[in-house]
Each structure stands twice: as C-alpha cells, then as structure tokens.
Amino acid sequence: MSIEIGVKFIDNLEQARLEIQDVGSDQGGWQRMAPKAVHRVIKLTDVSPTQANIIKQEILARGGEAAVARGVVNHSVEKTDVLLMASLKQYRGFVDKLRMQPFGLAKLAERLAEALGNLEGVKVRKLNCRGKVLELGQRTRVMGILNITPDSFSDGGRYMEVESALEHALRMMEEGADIIDLGGVSTRPGYSEVTEDEEKRRVVPVLEKLLQAVPVPISLDTWRAGVAKEALEAGVHIINDQWSLRGDPGLAAVVAKYQAPIIMMHNGYNTNYGDIMMEVLHFLRVGIDIAEESGISRQNIIVDPGIGFAKTYEQNLEVLRRMKELTVLGCPILLGTSRKSVIAKTLNLPVDQRVEGTGATVALGIACGADIVRVHDVKAMVRVAKMSDAILRGVNCEG
Known part of the structure; x- marks a missing residue:
C-alpha cells in the first residue's frame, strides 16, 4: 500500500510521550523528543x-x-x-x-x-470544601443554581420560601448536582440592589435547612464580607464572589479565616477592552494575588470568566471561543452560561427554551478546560457533561 499521511494535534508532554512510544521509540527517545513535539x-x-x-x-x-x-x-x-x-x-x-x-x-x-x-493538561486535585472533599479533574462537576430572589432573570420568585428552596435543592442533587449554589441577590442586567440585611434575611434560613438536609457542598453566591461571615459560621462550604475580592475589601480576610474555597469571577463596569482575554486574565490574576496575600491558599481558588458580565454579545462569544487560555492560571475553571442572554440572542429563544444552547456552551466549555459548570437544567447538563467527559477524558462517568 502507499504511504498515508496523518496529522497529530499534541497539547502536552503526556500526549507527546504516548505518540512517540506508539511508533516504537524507546524511553530514551521519547524523553529526548517529547519536549520538541x-x-x-x-x-x-x-x-x-x-x-x-x-x-x-x-x-x-x-x-x-x-x-x-x-x-x-x-x-x-x-x-x-x-x-x-x-x-x-x-x-x-x-x-x-x-x-x-x-x-x-x-x-x-x-x-x-x-x-x-x-498548560500541561488537566490536573486531578482534591478541593477541601471545609470537610467535604470534591475531586476536580477526573470528571466535570455540575453546580446547580438555587436563586432565592424575586427578580432573577430565569427563575425569580420560584424558590423564595424555605421549603420550596429545599425541595428544589434536593431535586437537583437527585439529578446529579455535585454542588448547590445559593444566591440571595439577583445579578441580572438592570437588577435592583438590596441591603446586606435583606440578603441575610433571604439566605440564612434557607442555608440552615440546606446544611442539615443536603449532603453535597453548598456554595454561597455573595460578594459581601458580612453575609459570607454569617454563612461560613453556619457551615457553608464555598464562597462564590462575582467581583474577585474587589466588591468588599473585607471578604478576603473572612474567606482566609475559615479556609474556604473561593470562586473568583471576571467582572467590570464597562465593555471597553483591547485584547479581552488578556484583560480577563489580568483581572483574575490580580484577584489571585489579593487572595494569596490575605492567606487564601492557591489550592482553594477557582476562576470564572464571567460570561454575561461586563461583556457585549460578541465579547461573550469570543471569551467562550478562547476560554482554553484561562488554563494558564493553573486554577480550576468554572463556567456559568446557563440560559444567559448570549444564548437568547443567538437562538432568539425565551428563557425556558435555552437548554440546547446551554448544552452547546457546556460541551464547548468542558473541551476548553472547565472543571465545573453552573447550570439551571441539572439533569440535562449532567448528561452533556458525562458524554463530553467520555470523549475528552476517556472517563466512564457512571459514578
């Protein structure tokens, strides 16, 4: 037969080693040649x-x-x-x-x-969520969204009562959620600011019930040090900060005191960027520096590119397209695209018909390095994540 020509896309040293070994090279050969590939x-x-x-x-x-x-x-x-x-x-x-x-x-x-x-590929690591250990890197983790707000863009007002919030959290867990993310303040475009006391009034009663009844880690979506402190004292496991420690200068010390993992998201006040991904990286890197200087371990930091926050439609698409660039930070990546306006504008669909668009962004995000996906439609997105992991990581995700 004639000689055939193929191409190999090699992303890291481990892939290079396997390809070089596959042609029959000995150990000395692949050790010498892999860095060249x-x-x-x-x-x-x-x-x-x-x-x-x-x-x-x-x-x-x-x-x-x-x-x-x-x-x-x-x-x-x-x-x-x-x-x-x-x-x-x-x-x-x-x-x-x-x-x-x-x-x-x-x-x-x-x-x-x-x-x-x-940049040397996905690292399997154990995230200690204040006693609950969450393994990242082996398979994609799914975070279920629990909004206890009257004005969230997708499900505002549906889970304001403690019992309905608990019921929804348990349902998401049964559908495969690895984390429940509790939020008491809407961050949709045009949202109304609420006081710290009002945020506590919404969050604390639901949190107390969740911590008693839900075995998976509970994350609290807040940027306020006072709210985070009360939640951490109650036993919340993760803080999800949409301002990467810029919103409240006291938050870093609170998170460090309780040694909780923190999710740090890119945000801003306008959409004036040069190279948007370089600016996202800089924003997050400064947040990481603030965290480490305050005593937060690098092992407890997760980053989020902030889809839908301080970005135009085109910029959201560009960040999704280039999301793999975030891996240079060496932190686990969370992606939150569920039902957002970038999907609405692309598909021209109402909020309750965006599951397929969300699924596309979740699958792409996992291919670009996302370790956690934050979603409303847990059952469907668990399936998307399992299929993506089987393709990308060769993982049987039955467990």
Whole structure:
C-alpha cells in the first residue's frame, strides 16, 4: 500500500510521550523528543523595548521566535506586546537564560515557567470544601443554581420560601448536582440592589435547612464580607464572589479565616477592552494575588470568566471561543452560561427554551478546560457533561 499521511494535534508532554512510544521509540527517545513535539505560543503585554530586545535575542538563540512592535529596536515605542513561539525544549533553555538577566526578566522567567507548567493538561486535585472533599479533574462537576430572589432573570420568585428552596435543592442533587449554589441577590442586567440585611434575611434560613438536609457542598453566591461571615459560621462550604475580592475589601480576610474555597469571577463596569482575554486574565490574576496575600491558599481558588458580565454579545462569544487560555492560571475553571442572554440572542429563544444552547456552551466549555459548570437544567447538563467527559477524558462517568 502507499504511504498515508496523518496529522497529530499534541497539547502536552503526556500526549507527546504516548505518540512517540506508539511508533516504537524507546524511553530514551521519547524523553529526548517529547519536549520538541509540544509548541506553545505565549503573549506578553506591557514589555519595555529593553526587555523586548533581550527576550527576542534569547528566544531566537534557541531556535524560537518572538514578534514585537516595529519600534522596539530603536526604542521609538514605550511598550510592546511580545508573541513568543517555541517548543517546550526551546522554552526550557530560554527560561534558564532569562533567569540570569536584569530589568525584571528573572521574575518574568519564574512566571513563564509556572505558566508553562500550568498548560500541561488537566490536573486531578482534591478541593477541601471545609470537610467535604470534591475531586476536580477526573470528571466535570455540575453546580446547580438555587436563586432565592424575586427578580432573577430565569427563575425569580420560584424558590423564595424555605421549603420550596429545599425541595428544589434536593431535586437537583437527585439529578446529579455535585454542588448547590445559593444566591440571595439577583445579578441580572438592570437588577435592583438590596441591603446586606435583606440578603441575610433571604439566605440564612434557607442555608440552615440546606446544611442539615443536603449532603453535597453548598456554595454561597455573595460578594459581601458580612453575609459570607454569617454563612461560613453556619457551615457553608464555598464562597462564590462575582467581583474577585474587589466588591468588599473585607471578604478576603473572612474567606482566609475559615479556609474556604473561593470562586473568583471576571467582572467590570464597562465593555471597553483591547485584547479581552488578556484583560480577563489580568483581572483574575490580580484577584489571585489579593487572595494569596490575605492567606487564601492557591489550592482553594477557582476562576470564572464571567460570561454575561461586563461583556457585549460578541465579547461573550469570543471569551467562550478562547476560554482554553484561562488554563494558564493553573486554577480550576468554572463556567456559568446557563440560559444567559448570549444564548437568547443567538437562538432568539425565551428563557425556558435555552437548554440546547446551554448544552452547546457546556460541551464547548468542558473541551476548553472547565472543571465545573453552573447550570439551571441539572439533569440535562449532567448528561452533556458525562458524554463530553467520555470523549475528552476517556472517563466512564457512571459514578
């Protein structure tokens, strides 16, 4: 027969090792060749011309490439973005050399090494939710939404009573929810602000019942330190903060005191972005720094790109398309797209007919690295997640 030609898309060293072994290479061969098979394109922003010239010189010396602004050579620009293009083998030599350079490049070398490590595929990790252990990475976890608000865009007013809220939480758990996310304040476009006392009045009675009756971890969707403190004292397991510790300066210390996991979401006050994913990454990275400086363990941080928050329709689609870029942070990723306006505008459907659109975003999100999906339609999305995991991770998700 004639020689056939195929193509392999290799995302990490483990895939490279398996492909090289598959052709019959010995251990010495795959150890030597695997770093050459993985190519990374990494973008740096706000680089000075001095830094950029050294970076370009060092990556070129190792066979890689760096794209910079035209005015870098003669210093006619104040700052430039840099697009690095190299194999892992080339990056290793480049990072080692960068560690010996001045102008802040040694610190950049450490951050690059961390970023490259974070890109090496899904990591299985155990999230300690204040005594309840949730394994992430083996299969996608499903978070069921429980809104106890009169004005949420999808189910406002349906679960305001304690008993109806508890019944719905138990139903979602039976349908496969791994986490229940309780929220007492609507964040839909045009929502009305409520006081801290009103948020507590809504949340605390329901939370007390949930903690008694629901065996899975309970997450509280709040940005307020006072509400979080009362909920954590009651026993809530996770805090879900839509402002990444910017909404209330006291929240970080509260979360650190109780050693609770925290979900940090991208948000903002306008939709004026340059490279939107770079700005999302920067926002989340600053939140991670605030968290760690306050005593929150990096192992307790989950990030969320904030679909539907401070983004236009086109920007929401772009973030979904590029969501895999979030893996550079090395944190578990939560995706919340359920029934949102990006689905409504695409399919021109009312809120109760968006399950298929939600399913498409969930499947895509899992393919792009989502560890947790936050949804209203738990039963359907558990099925979408199981099928996606079987394809992407080769996992039998019966358990």
